[in-house]
Amino acid sequence: xxxxxxxxxxxxxxxxxxxxxxxxxxxxxxxxxxxxxxxxxxxxxxxxxxxxxxxxxxxxxxxxxxxxxxxxxxxxxxxxxxxxxxxxxxxxxxxxxxxxxxxxxxxxxxxxxxxxxxxxxxxxxxxxxxxxxxxxxxxxxxxxxxxxxxxxxxxxxxxxxxxxxxxxxxxxxxxxxxxxxxxxxxxxxxxxxxxxxxxxxxxxxxxxxxxxxxxxxxxxxxxxxxxxxxxxxxxxxxxxxxxxxxxxxxxxxxx
Ligand SMILES: C[S@@+](CC[C@H](N)C(=O)[O-])C[C@H]1O[C@@H](n2cnc3c(N)ncnc32)[C@H](O)[C@@H]1O
Numbered sequence: 001x002x003x004x005x006x007x008x009x010x011x012x013x014x015x016x017x018x019x020x021x022x023x024x025x026x027x028x029x030x031x032x033x034x035x036x037x038x039x040x041x042x043x044x045x046x047x048x049x050x051x052x053x054x055x056x057x058x059x060x061x062x063x064x065x066x067x068x069x070x071x072x073x074x075x076x077x078x079x080x081x082x083x084x085x086x087x088x089x090x091x092x093x094x095x096x097x098x099x100x101x102x103x104x105x106x107x108x109x110x111x112x113x114x115x116x117x118x119x120x121x122x123x124x125x126x127x128x129x130x131x132x133x134x135x136x137x138x139x140x141x142x143x144x145x146x147x148x149x150x151x152x153x154x155x156x157x158x159x160x161x162x163x164x165x166x167x168x169x170x171x172x173x174x175x176x177x178x179x180x181x182x183x184x185x186x187x188x189x190x191x192x193x194x195x196x197x198x199x200x201x202x203x204x205x206x207x208x209x210x211x212x213x214x215x216x217x218x219x220x221x222x223x224x225x226x227x228x229x230x231x232x233x234x235x236x237x238x239x240x241x242x243x244x245x246x247x248x249x250x251x252x253x254x255x
């Protein structure tokens with residue numbers, strides 16, 4: 001979905017809606033989170049945003065004095081962020097690519113993966129990601145993430161029925177038929193929402209993966225000898241902002 005040339009453009013616009021939570025969190029929440037990180041971790045440092053989208057978090061952190069790096073699959077989002085960077089004379093460095101395959105810059109104080117992305121990548125790739133994290137974070141550096149918990153994944157079990165669209169819509173620029181279906185894998189705590197999109201251009205399949213994660217199963221990826229996992233009430237540090245269905249973690253590299 002993030003690489004489809006048509007859909008990826010729509011996703012950028014979804015990210016930029018300041019009051020919606022379709023592509024990223026509402027802007028007030030982004031402000032609260034980034035302000036808290038700066039207060040907690042200092043006014044300067046190096047941050048890598050994995051799955052940075054159009055650079056909403058990097059922009060805030062760059063304005064607050066941090067040196068930012070970002071990687072995202074969505075070329076349209078990256079191109080938007082590069083324009084923003086240039087137009088606002090910011091100095092973050094952002095490129096398109098798969099963060100599992102790309103080399104990451106070394107010496108980071110902070111790595112962030114915001115809005116559920118950790119739960120969308122396959123378990124084996126998560127192990128690879130943690131190895132890369134160890135190489136990129138300074139000792140004492142932090143990895144911040146939020147993940148879907150059971151409450152959130154349960155809300156994704158219901159899906160609408162098939163529908164047709166006579167003109168352009170989210171899934172396609174042409175008239176199309178959408179066949180949605182949920183695949184549940186309870187033994188793996190995994191759910192897939194699959195959308196089959198049929199148009200005169202052919203059939204496309206889009207899979208949205210939701211893995212239930214909690215403190216206990218994160219220990220499978222972050223060994224206690226190398227990492228300290230601290231649950232946070234919310235990435236803004238404020239329990240009053242904590243959303244049902246989401247769990248937030250600050251993982252510190254010990255050695
Ligand atoms: C839910 S969005 C969150 C975007 C951003 N973190 C934010 O909150 O504004 C997930 C992002 O991760 C990106 N993404 C997912 N898997 C990726 C991968 N393997 N490599 C690079 N980017 C990836 C997607 O393109 C998308 O922009």
